[in-house]
Amino acid sequence: MTPFSYHDRPVLVKQLTGDPFDILIIGGGITGAGIALDAASRGLRAALVEKVDFAYGTSSRSTKLIHGGLRYLKQLEFGLVKEVGSERAVVHNLAPHLVVPEKMLLPLSEKKGLGYWLTSIGLKVYDLLAGVKAEDRRRMLTKAQTLRYEPLLKKDDIKGGAIYAEYRTDDARLTMEIIKTAVNHGAVILNYVRVTDFIYTNEQVSGVKVKDGLSGETFSIQAKAVVSATGPWVDELREINKSKTGKRLHLTKGVHIVLPHHKLPVKQAIYFDVDDGRMIFAIPRGRITYVGTTDTNYEGDKDHVTATPDDATYLVQGVNTTFPSVGLSVADIESSWAGLRPLIHEDGKSASELSRKDEIFESPTGLISIAGGKLTGYRKMAERVVNLVIKNYFEERKLKPCQTQTLRLSEHSFSGVRQVRDFVRELQRKLAPHQLPPHTAAYLVENYGQQAETIFKRFETQAASQAADLALLKAELWHCLHFEMVCTLSDFLIRRTGLTYFDLGRVLQWKETIARECQVYFKWDDILLAEQLDQLDEFIASLKSFR
CATH class of the missing domain: 3.50.50.60 (FAD/NAD(P)-binding domain)
Known part of the structure; x- marks a missing residue:
């Protein structure tokens, strides 16, 4: 590397x-x-x-999907659907460990959305425009099939559903x-x-x-x-x-909330309508499920964008209407993130219409x-x-044409999904004696690809002398310090690992220990160390700003 x-x-x-x-x-x-x-x-x-x-x-605050723009069919933006739909297949091939196939359930209700047949036609057009492979093309479901896919759905409303292809990533x-x-x-x-x-x-x-x-x-x-x-x-x-x-520019804000998976134990990713006509995602990811997003105009501080009580309540109510048995409250939210969409202003159009x-x-x-x-x-x-x-x-220079359609990302990339799965299984086998959470191997491979092997070897040298969870976090830190230009404590715990969003308890448990590791590497004095911890704590507090 x-x-x-x-x-x-x-x-x-x-x-x-x-x-x-x-x-x-x-x-x-x-x-x-x-x-x-x-x-x-x-x-x-x-x-x-x-x-x-x-x-x-x-770029760290999106819905974390490389998706084909299904919602753009409603705006009749066929060219955009075609481009982004084709591009997601390209990016998946460039980094199959990082852009992971995710079948999405689209429930259809009596009172919301386009209806069964219009949805079926729309998804068919989506598949054609996006160049979806035959095995991943949309499949329409009966009411009974839809409820088998997701028993938590409000049964009285469901009249059918569809399964279609998306790709999950970490932006x-x-x-x-x-x-x-x-x-x-x-x-x-x-x-x-x-x-x-x-x-x-x-x-x-x-x-x-x-x-x-x-x-x-x-x-x-x-x-x-x-x-x-x-x-x-x-x-x-x-x-x-x-x-x-x-x-x-016309800035709009998108908010996502993070819930422990047992609070919203959906069996797979779901894209569902809410009462105001918008659609939001609920996506399981390891130990959590995240839900989003909102779409509201924004004119505040661009460097400090947070979820408001209204944002959190909107998403919680959307979940409770669609999955009435879960009974969520704002207090169940573990973490959140809020980002800005830099759209081009058009007079007379709402945030969602831009x-x-x-x-x-x-x-x-x-x-x-x-x-x-x-x-x-x-x-x-x-x-x-x-x-x-x-x-x-530079027209006079003999430059290469665009190379990025075939240029694999990371120094050690995979040839396809099967190789990724095999690599995850092998890493699971190696990690098994250390009694780490079951999603650990998938997390490492999806984040770091084949570089996870280097992290594992570093972990092995430290696991005997300290808690396995801490040893693994230190091994990740070592990798990110040397090969990913980490310069602050927050760089590592927020953007390189995503832990402040997806495993906040782990951050709270180990942040001071990791900060001291950083202190040695960066040669911080105690004042700088305290500043780094304060900055992280301020960010963590902002994740709960809606309370």
């Missing part, structure tokens, strides 16, 4: 301040990561800077794997580097001024082309560039900005941006 760590930062800063780059990407979410990989793999000298951590914003992990793959292809990438201004040559953007959020150092980065892929912050950079004219299409803005000074779009469509968005950069600046 290629080293990519905090201790590499001085070398990376030196590279960033050296010769001009062909392309500089601002923003380390899924879109920026995809652009960096596409550009570097075609032969462009690429750099990327992120003001906080990779996937800090929207932050997917972003991280793309970042690492881009680094392997020569991109120079660094988190905690905030752009403070643009540099101009002959009234054209030729670089940026930045501040390192960890060292406090300020420096400049020169580049022929500068691309802003900053999601909800795109308009802020357009303002700095004095080019925020015409179309603008298109999820991406759009590229070019300023008179040459700044290229991209906004909108979906997690599923990151690769095609990146391709369009890099095509534009090449057209504007």
